[in-house]
Amino acid sequence: MRDVMERRSFLLLLLLVSLLFVLLLKPFWGAIFWACAISIIFHPMQERLRKHLGDKPNRVALLTLLICVVIVVLPIFLIATAFAQEGLALYQRVDKGEINPSEWLEQIRNAFPTIPQWFDRLGIDLGSVRESIAKGAASTGKLMAEKALGAGQITFSFIMNSALMLYLTFFLLRDGRTLIELMIKALPLGDARERKLFTKFAEVTRATVKGNLVVAIVQGALGGFIFWALSLPSPILWAVVMAFLSLIPAVGAGIVWLPVAIYLYATGDWVSATILVSFGALVIGMADNVLRPLLVGRDTKLPDYLVLFSTLGGISLMGINGFVIGPLIAALFLVVWDIFMREFNGENPHVITERSTESNHKYEKIAASSVKDEA
Template sequence: MLTTPTAPRVLSREMLDVLIRAGLVAVLAVFCFRIFVPFLNLMVWALILAITLYPLQARLRRRFPGADGSIATLIILVAFGVILVPAYLLGVTIADSIDHVMAVVKSGGFRIPPPAESVASWPLVGQRVYDFWQQAFTNLTGLAHRFAPQFKDAGLAVLGTLTGLGAGLLIFFFALIIAGILMAHGEKGHRSAVLIASRISGPENGVEITDLCTATVRAVAQGVVGIAFIQMVLIGVGFIVMGIPGAGLLALAVLLVGIMQLPATLITVPVIIFVIFTDGANTATIVFSVYIFVAGLADNVLKPLLLGRGVAVPMPVVLIGALGGMVTGGVVGLFIGPVMLAVGYKLFWRWVREQPELERVQEENRP
């Protein structure tokens, strides 16, 4: 008599059921991701802002218990004021700089000074620089027509950058509003984060991973983005008071340089040299030069105070996050990239070091 192989059939049916369920879950996840992905940068930025600003919310809540919504609204309104004033000054100075350049070009009053004879004696490139400079001095219009395609590409690149900045600022304002909503429900949000982390890595690790991510976000947001913003305000105010051409663009360059972990002196030192050469060495230029130079070095004092709080993140990680975020997400990615990469870096090394068997072997081999 032949027997029916019921066990393999049952096993195959169970496996088929599992595959079907997994496929349905995957399809649902893909659809949800496609719906959510247009808002991904907005929500990530809002979450970063909420985590960074929540300690202020908790401090004020001790004095005004039961007013979470009002406190969050007050914090967001103050943040709007702090951001809008520099943004307005930046926009005004950019508009003034563009108007000034257009007026000079239309009037024909822009002239290139003649090159010094010593330029031709520079090693390797001296003669080429001298010839190019001489052509710009004698026939600037012809030189402009010669390099018109390059000027057009550069203008389009600058226009695209300014458009990206405007879009990034608009996204930032929406992110602030969402961050206020998240801060008003901070306790529930923290419990939800612990539940999610516990579900992923186990109940014994949920609280630790949540605290690690929170500390990393605050440390990078305050120690990188915050310091760059403070430097931009300090240096930008000096540029505006001194009447530096393109002060808004230069201040923006200071912000970008600071986020990329490069020294602000790359911007401030050339400006100081320009001011001294154009206005001479008088009391105003000396005071301006000293102030701008010290403001350009302010990150050396602020970094140990802000970045040292919470979790230390290597500067190469922050730099790669800023550059990679800018390439993939534009201006918004420039801010989000360092924070997200720093969180991933800390979680990765926590996972690497969490090896109980390796710790036991190392403990046994110790003398």
């Protein structure tokens, strides 16, 4: 009896201390998560460096981290600086009245006379809509400028989180295998199940981050290119916005280029508007429809609809990190239920499939023999 009480008390203490430790790390959750993601993504490169440099964990981890900084961190810093500059310039033009969104709406209204009729049928006052858009654009521009200015100045919080992320990434690259083995040894889920879960975690994280980032970069670059080619203002700013929006499957960059195309039609620039619509639908849209299933759905082994809903749900619950965490939770959900069906439900799904296949073969043989007999 005493041993049972001591064991339960210790397990309760273990749970309490673990929860306190998680709360202690809560302010650094983003840095920890992205350190884990970076170490997983760059693990294959680390293995190739280890083959060339030998068993020198510190040197291999440091070189891998430097490559990561050159490939990922510096380009993001440069793009963020250009984004901040164009965001500030756009806000200043809105603040001075050089750009007036209410005038845009009025031009669209005059160009498409049927739009007011649609609004009237729906019981919507177009004047109040115009005022709301003007106020919303001003507040959004101000907020965008504040965010851009904060990113351009690189606040202390950004520096600290980035430094912590890179610092932790180095140790995860160096000691990742040891940490995984310790976790497998500590968790009471069964070593085989734990290895399967960790493997799935690595696969989905690598596929989701790489796939979504590639799609975002491609769509943002294409959107920025067409804005620059058509001499539209702030192409880098809208390229970054389209890149972020492209993280949302089935919606993406169309939120930006479609209203711009409608405005161009309203102002009589039919050639630029048609080019923008064609390029947006055929090139930018096809990049999402082709690349995302190949890079995300195929590697994560998740259906497209599950990738869509888990991504949207993850973003709504956890912000920008949710585009990775959402599909990750969905994949782990499927893996856990697969383990349950295999080990706890008394049936193996593959066995069921094999039995049904054998039954089909038997049925085909019986049908073929009956046809011969009739002949």
